[in-house]
Amino acid sequence: MPADIFIERIFKNDKRAVSRAISIVESGNSNSTELLKELHKNIGHAYRIGITGPPGAGKSTLTNQLTKYYRKHDKKVGIIAVDPTSPFTGGALLGDRVRMSDVGSDAGVFIRSMATRGSLGGLSKKTIDAADILDAAGYDIILFETVGVGQSELDVARAADTTIVVLVPESGDSIQAMKAGLMEIADFFVLNKSDRPGSESAIVALRTILMLRDHTEKSWMPNIIKAVASENIGMNEIADEIERHQSYLINNGLLKEKREANYKVRIKEIVEFLLKNELWKSERAESLEASLAKVVEGETSPYQIAELLFNNFKSSIKH
């Protein structure tokens, strides 16, 4: 298919074209750069929402219900699941992707799970590339579902316009979340499964921790919304809070600022990716390979080999 027809199909939200485009960026091959450049002129309309939290907090169920909510309000929803513990991701073997099938068959919903593993890394780069494709295809809302443990997963959540941290009223849960860095990235919290015992004390604990934070520079105070996603309770309140946060960002000129900050991280990642490709061309990869036995024997150190390779790279560019 000629490139312009392919691009046109993506703009028209032809799901097969969208799916193929995401596969292209996921594979990281050279076509992906051209594709993303072409799509870029059509993006910026979708609102991006990160849904994160510890494993078992019910993020998938919440994503599912929130999707239904937005569908009722005629918004097209793209879902990118990058949670290694989520039933959307890596669950093909056991067939539990089925759980999402009620929204998955809807023409206004696109679901994609992204592999969280792979030696090349670049998880957040690929995830955001995929979001750009969905944005260009006309999805109004993009939901990133990602487990809130691990640096790259946090990076994904942080790349959203509004980041929701989902917790459950279990002992120490909010404290764990704080340790894992979830407190800093939350624009608001959802206390899911809030019909369970301990719900009120979890809210008290969470509020206490929130008050410990430094608020001097921030005019936005994260709220705590109660929900029972499995029974579709709290979705209105969550959607309202997302809208309230969106308005806050827009009215204070912060949406642009936040998106600029996200682009900064992303451009850095792309440049580093290009550089690594050039760095690990065969000659240096082979020379690295040849040095390993000596490092294990203690004849030379990893840092000495690294310096040699670094200097070799620089002189290869010079000539």
Next chain:
Amino acid sequence: MPADIFIERIFKNDKRAVSRAISIVESGNSNSTELLKELHKNIGHAYRIGITGPPGAGKSTLTNQLTKYYRKHDKKVGIIAVDPTSPFTGGALLGDRVRMSDVGSDAGVFIRSMATRGSLGGLSKKTIDAADILDAAGYDIILFETVGVGQSELDVARAADTTIVVLVPESGDSIQAMKAGLMEIADFFVLNKSDRPGSESAIVALRTILMLRDHTEKSWMPNIIKAVASENIGMNEIADEIERHQSYLINNGLLKEKREANYKVRIKEIVEFLLKNELWKSERAESLEASLAKVVEGETSPYQIAELLFNNFKSSIKH
């Protein structure tokens, strides 16, 4: 303090010197490279054990008990905790580091928690640098405790000689572990809290999943060891299994192979780190900053800016 005296003190396991050395590698300042080069000639004696698994599996308790076991056998133990959900890490505010105090005051034990956050990344690089320092200081056993969710955390666990995945007999736990990539890295499993209901069926489920793996090339089949770490049950069996795996690696020439593979990953990381430092010197950092507004406006794409910066970097090396 002159560098040679400092190095001598590390070799003599002066805890203050060891602690300072780890702070130097953690800060990533330029002294760290020289320090690690000096220490490298004295390393390779410690046996490195990764302890990983989902949050709540009892990794810290197990690390604690295993440490006591090795102390009884006159082995010096260094612990590096990189688990954002662990009480050792980031728990200073709430004072729950106390939990480890029974081994922490022992002269033959060194505990260090490493920050899992920080915009520079490089978690596994710093963690392994810290392990090298403990190795050079004469610790016989190095335990890495890390949560098994997230790419960089998996990288830490993978950098060990023997990797233990700790699970609990809760429904779906082993399946979650498989999805999160824990199955591939486990040299053996510990089913902790195995006095809880569901223990036997968890073992059956885990065995089933293990049998689904491709074993054609591997002569090592991961075992499942039952334990109740909080009651000090199963530590002998775990230590025996570690020893059995160590012998297997040594007798088949695989320990050297594994360490070579780990050094390869590490050297790559160091070279990339050096390169990034040069890449993001002020001029390019400023030019990136200046382009962000245009990207948000859709005038240019992140990929176009990335290419410009990449080319600028190459020509700066040429001249």
